[in-house]
Amino acid sequence: MTDVSQTRAAHDVLIVGAGPVGLTLANDLLRRGISCRLIDSAPRAAQKTKALGIHAKTLELFAKMGVAHTAIERGLKSPAFRLSSDGKRIARIDFQEHLLESPYPYVLMLPQHETEQLLTAHLHSQHGAIEWRAELIGVTQDEQGADAVVRHADGKVEQIRVGFVVGCDGAHSTVRHLLGLHFAGTTFEQSFAVGNVRLAWALPYDEIVACVHRGSFIAYFPMADGRHRVVIAYELEKVPPGEVTLEEIQRVIETCGPVGARASEPADLTRFHVNQRRAEHYRCGRIFLAGDAAHIHSPIGAQGMNTGIQDALNLSWKLALTIKGLAAPRLLESYEVEREQVGEALLRGTERATRLALTRNPLLLGLRTALAPLFFSSLPGTAHRLAEALSEISIAYPQSPIVVDSRDKKGTLLAGDRAPNALIRVGGSAESCPLFEIFKSPRSILLVLAARQEAEAVERHWREVEALLSTDYQEMIELYLVTQSAVSGVQQEGKHILYDVTGELHRRYEAEQGGVVLIRPDGYIGFWGQAGVTEALRSYVQSLFCPQRERRPS
Incomplete structure (x- = not known):
């Protein structure tokens, strides 16, 4: 009979899977004062390149956690994405030109195992740890919590009582299987060959390049060590037999381009298949799924790891x-x-992109090669939208049940959208700093945008909002007055004053007449109201948050 030890409610959350998603979740929970256990059935951390690109929105979230600067020091900034079809350039997306509103107008190329290393180091700095060779073998739940059964490397079985369980354990998720959730997929299967090589070619080393040619596809991702990660996509019936070789990679290069490019020094070669799938639910009671445990898709677009990390930071x-x-x-x-x-x-997006990349339809091939360059050159907004999509800055939640826009007249920027950045001055400081520095707080940020309203009206509205929040919501919401001029009645509270001396912040928030904006901890606009909407704000806050004096049991 197996000896089962019990750990009773020692931690708030059990995280299953110590990849980038599980590590991100653990780090952010610890930052917020939540205790968690992080387990993984593997014997140790993987040392494979796997995912590579970290996009602008993910870096913005990493900055909140305090790890963005370390990642940037280790990685390589890729400033542009270049796409060609049948030897003809279709587009070149310059991230620095089209992502000016982000502090990170590039794709940061950093191998997944190095991303995991820096997240692990940050975890240790917060006194967290990873339990390797700890396998989840059972999980049940009730209204008060969840009971997880974990088998350790020495064969001992432990029953752990926690408040919540989060499965960050990949495409073959044990958590998902134990829940019995259907992992719905499509009939569109793809096969990929990947590897790291050193390239000799005439193109800029640091740009991301993708080439398609009559049903063949190859992409090149630069790495800080001087090599490129190559990704080759195949239709299933066209997959070469056996292991991936340098000869296979060179053959695809000669088919797709760039012309004259030569590969050498192959490493980390592998082949895998993808059948796009999504779990029928991301939550069952007190048990959640995040990352590949919830959704897997084509690596074309390089958004899998980023989407999983953002799952974790939406949940935490x-x-x-x-x-x-x-x-x-x-x-x-x-x-x-x-x-x-x-x-x-x-x-849906990655399936469409992959089908278009691998098409052999003569009509589609002709249209792709002939019309795509004209499309990008004649519609400059197209490049901007594509840059925002690739960087995941365009992700928004306009239909979310916890997003409210109470303005009479709405602009192009809506509640649920990513909150823009702008230069501001804090309190009595003479130096400008990005608004995103304020966003590093673990709390929501409430901006009272005064514009150039009369001082008396600004002070009255400020006091109303301040009285609404009082001490009941201080742990959830941080309050700031944003003004373009001095407001006498609140000068003594300088740390709560942001000066928008150029009007840039008001312009980007389309609030030239003032307003109230609540920005969530994940950087999205949760509430938006015009000046004086205290009652609408009160209703919103009370619908989401419980006053500190009335804490509810979790």
Whole structure:
């Protein structure tokens, strides 16, 4: 009979899977004062390149966690994406030109195992740890918590009582299987060959390049060590037999381009198949799925790891407030609604892109080669939208149940959209800094945008909002007045004053007449109202958050 030890409610959350998604979730929960255990059935961390690109939105979130600067120091900034078809350039997307609103106008090329290393180091700095060779073999739940059964390397079985369980354990997720969730897929299967090589060619080393030619596809991703990660896509019936070789890679290079490019020094070669799938639910009671456990898709677009990391950071702040008894149930319920929509859109987009890349239809081939360059050159907004899509800056939650826009007249920037950046001055400082520095707070940020309203009206509205929040919501919301001129009644509270001396912030927020904007901890606009909408704001806050004096049991 197996000896089972029990650990009773020692931790708030059990995270299954210590890849980039699980590590991100653990780090952000610890930052918010939530205890967690992180387990993985593998004997140690993987040393494979796997995913490579870290996009602008993910770096913005990493900056909140305090790891963006380390990642940037280790990685390579890729400033542009170049696409060609049948030897003809279709487009070149310059991220620095089209992502000016982000502090990170590039794709950061950093192998997945190095991303995991820096996240692990950050975990250790917060006194967290990874339990390797710890396999989840059972999980049940009730209204008060979840019981997980874990088998350790020495054969001992432990039953762990926690508040919540999150499966970040990849495409073959044990958590998903134990829940019995259907992993719905498409009939569109793809095969990929990947590897690291050194390239001799005439193109700029640091740009991302993709080439397609009559049903063949190859992409090149630069790495900091001087090599490129190559990704080759095949139709299933066209997959070469056996292991991936340098000869195979060179053959595809000669088919697709660039002309004259030569590959050498192959490493980390592998072949894999993908059948795009999505879990029927991202949540079952107190058990959640994130990353590849919830959705897998084609690597074309290089968005899998980024989407998983953003799953984790959408969930973490909601989970933390729930555990602390500071959130209404609908806050945590919004995780599945918001991220399921993102996952579904990603699956549709990557399938369309892969079908177009691998098409052999003569009509489509001709249209792709002839019309795509004209499309990008004649419609400059197209390049901008593509850059925002690739960087995941365009992700938004306009249909979210926890997003409210109470303005009479709405602009192009809506509640649910990513909150823009702008230069501001904090308190009495003479130096400007990015608004995103304020966003590093683990709390939501409430901006009272005063524009150039009369001082008396600004002070009155400020006091109303301040009285609304008082001490009941201080753990959830951080309050700032944004003004373009001095406001006498609140000068003594300089740290709560942001000066928009150029008007840039008001312009980017389309708030020249003032307004109130609540920005969530994940950088999205949760509430937007015009000046003086105290009652609408009160209703919104009370619908999501529980006053600190009335903490609810999680």
